[in-house]
Amino acid sequence: MHRAFCWLLAAFLALAAPSAFSANLGAADLAPLVRGLGAGSYADTEKALAGLAETGDPAVVPVIEALQAGDLHIRKADGAVVVAKRAGNGYALTDPLTGAALGEADRNAVEKIRINNALRRTISATLGALTLMSPDANTRRQAAEAVFKSRDANALDALNMALAKETDERVRRAMTQARASVLLAGDASDADKIAAVDVLKERGDQDALALLNGTANSVSNGGSDAVKDAATKAIASVEQRLALWGAAQNLWYGLSLGSVLLLAAIGLAVTFGVMGVINMAHGEMVMIGAYATFLVQEAFRQWAPGLFDFSILVALPVAFLVSGAVGVAIERSVIRWLYGRPLETLLATWGLSLALQQAVRSIFGPTNREVGAPSWMSGAFELGGLTITYGRLWIVVFAFLVFGALLVALRKTWFGLSIRAVTQNRSMANAMGIRTARVDALTFGLGSGIAGLAGVALSQIDNVSPNLGQGYIIDSFMVVVFGGVGNLWGTLVGALALGGVNKFLEPYAGAVLGKILVLIFIILFIQRRPRGLFALKGRAVEA
């Protein structure tokens, strides 16, 4: 289908604008050039690529795309360049130009044509110039972006032609910007250049700023004063805009870090905040959740690779149950003997955390495990001047969902009521027929299960290794203590505040000093308000 399009397009272009391309060669004439791609060194490949690009023939596009994707191979028997795709144990070969099937080959019979960074750059620039006329609007837009980056003066004719025919508004804008970038890099008239500066000012992002900076500082390529003036003014306006967006971006980073802290701490807010158990093994519950995610994903890879995108959703209940069950087991076996003895609890749970780490290390090995991101969680999108990654966005949403669910569970359910009853007055609750020991175990299980949920989210942004939990335990305690022990809202505010302060300090103080400053701030704060931001009042505190 795609090839047919290319041919149609080639024919159309040959009729419509013969002057645009130096020559339209047939497949037979392109063949030696294609063969040159496999000549040996990177430099040879680059030279052959330049030759292919020079033909301007759309027929070479699939060849270059195959090179970019790493499908282009050399057949060792005769040195022919072929497209080889995995088929069973070997490769299915096709001719890169005609698409004709060339049979199958053993894995050792072909050798991949390797590309390095320099070649990758040339490829995207070349493809950009060649695919400006593609029937697909998205491809055209990407092509325009590629030209914008490559600033290739040879693409200008093709760009002008494409621009004249373009109807899609977004693609048009991208092409106009690409044209401006090419014009600024080459030798155009002052009027053209000033117009180009305006276009870039409109775009107003980092890339535009880079180009404008180049223009304002250019002495070598004969930049006139008028152009430089325009560029300098445009720079000031773009910088102002970027500074504003930069502040918004910092806010977002703060929110995102805050949500991670919230996720990590919220389980602790239940076990430490509500039950008063200093649980040093909390981080390991997070780690177990992450490993549960890994196992679920492995199962998906094994049996249902097509449904991989849903693996995270399945991992959520699994992680909750696994971590929760481990939590209940810990409570039943260790912690229930230690209620009211905080120091011993601390030491026992710390020992448990080491034991759990080493257990996981023995079972899964000390190296990181790969947890993949589903397609809806990878990549980023632009919102004005903000770059927001999907992964982080979902984690923010997820953190608030978990927080809301926990709040409802504690306030509106019978289980939540029992928890609150037991924490407020154990003997009274006991007298009312609540099985306090059972409630203790389930509460601890709930806190651990939530930590497991955090593990699912953290597996997306951090290492899945036995040490995963260690990195979060200190932060979690800080959040809970800062927010006020026993108060879920305090945990929410504490997490967001610490995240925000951290991200606000980082650009000025650096990551290391920023962390130290936050710690000092918390110490001073706890001196003033020992019970945290939102102190509980009443009998529960004295108990």
Add this chain to the structure above:
Amino acid sequence: MLKTGFQSGFKTGRTLAAAAGLAVTFAAGFAAPASAQDTIKVGILHSLSGTMAISETTLKDVMLMLIEEQNKKGGVLGKKLEPVVVDPASNWPLFAEKARELISKDKVAAVFGCWTSVSRKSVLPVFEELNSVLFYPVQYEGEESSRNVFYTGAAPNQQAIPAVDYLAEKEGVQRWVLAGTDYVYPRTTNKILETYLKSKGVKSEDIMINYTPFGHADWQNIVADIKKFGSAGKKTAVVSTINGDANVPFYKELGNQGVKAQDIPVVAFSVGEEELAGIDTKPLVGHLAAWNYFMSVDTAENSDFIKKWQAFTKNDKRVTNDPMEAHYIGFNMWVKAVEKAGTVDSNAVIDSLVGVSVPNLTGGYSAMLPNHHITKPVLIGEVQENGQFETVSKTPGLVVGDEWSDFLPDSKDLISDWRAPLSCGNFNVKTGKCGGKGS
């Protein structure tokens, strides 16, 4: 005695099989129960638990494999080798304690171990005091030379400087981000690189230095800063000395924010095949690493080594990496030196080690220099989709390890030569005296 060694080995499940295999080898080797004098003990001092276990466990396994191989060939000086494994648990003072235990109690002939510089610094006085031999297999910051330590990893001039040269020449990089974890190796390396870059005419506003704590997980704004720094109109690259666990979130963030290698390449000195095993490498294709060995190197020695390693670990997906090659070289050097000296006595072995030359895995020979560093080729590789590195550049010859950097004011006049007449680790060529800065 044999038990102490294996007990800690049993701590990890994976070693169980290996240790059992070794036990069988021993049983086969000695018809009658062997007394301690019939074996030569080799100490293995790598963390099997704690943060560094992620990297060091592999090195313990590779040492067990090398010792097993050597025993199959008949051991050394007609005696079998006996590995003594201890677990310093990523705890720096414990490294010193365990080293002392290995040398004084177990009477090992040599120790292979340590990963972080701080662990090496912690055991250094022990080795000097008890006059034993340590083989240190990891790339490090230099600025050290001890009579009792043999550095088989890369010195900065065998990794960092060639990598920067490659970027400047082949990729035309003019702006540099030096990003590292906040401890001695990145700080020293970056100091060396900064001086080097400035000597090449790079202006200070074109260098951005950033440090992050160990295990830093939130890279959002640092990656954004790098993007911003990279859009100043000059080709930009990141030189990463980020260590350990922080790498995975760093690379994930790079991938998510769309920092492509063709725009802003990242060259790393502490990321190898093992570290990449935990990441989806598709968005990272083209980012670089500089090492003296890649698993993808196509030589007969290497494919043989990989085959043995995967057979030994009973896992055909296990990867190999640079510090493993360093142990391979170091161990073979030690064997050769012991055979040359005819004894395992430390003084004799230390003297006979200098000048020993053994094959490395990249198709050449590595020799032990008088400064106790070795000669190695430097390879630059690009990350591929399958988590391997593809060599894009290799130094034409071997690079001589330079322990005292020429780019630091404190050390540029110092040399180290442990051969007989000079026998000094910090000889100042200006003053002609031994003893410049620390050891």
